[in-house]
Amino acid sequence: MKNTPSRRAARRLKKLEAERKKKEKGKKPTDGITKAKCKICMMQVVVTLKNTLKLDEHIAARHAKCTLADCFPDETPEARALRSAAAKKASAAAPKYKPDKPLAVKKKKKKRK
Numbered sequence: 001m002k003n004t005p006s007r008r009a010a011r012r013l014k015k016l017e018a019e020r021k022k023k024e025k026g027k028k029p030t031d032g033i034t035k036a037k038c039k040i041c042m043m044q045v046v047v048t049l050k051n052t053l054k055l056d057e058h059i060a061a062r063h064a065k066c067t068l069a070d071c072f073p074d075e076t077p078e079a080r081a082l083r084s085a086a087a088k089k090a091s092a093a094a095p096k097y098k099p100d101k102p103l104a105v106k107k108k109k110k111k112r113k
Helices: 005-026 053-062 077-093
Strands: 033-037 044-048
Touching: 044 053
Parallel strands: none
Antiparallel strands: 033 044
8 A cells, every 4th residue: 555645644643743742851840940130240040939049149159249139139029029919910810711702704705607
């Protein structure tokens, strides 16, 4: 038998599945992990939601005279509280279900001559 459409389709599906698995393999879960950028030296520091020790280490090692608000203004407790409040407000305002799609308007078919 030669390449029938069903065989070609099966081969194509297998190839697409392999590509999808490759893409997923490289991704890492990012549960609460963000990258904070220092405003002074522009260095990025990986920070979790609960642990900000790396920010303190960066400040102590690089900018001893600066404070957390000087280096990472977005990671201060006040800024984090505002961000979480805004996220809660946005999630509460978002509808629980997707809205219904509007009814499609049918186009008139042109008659062929």
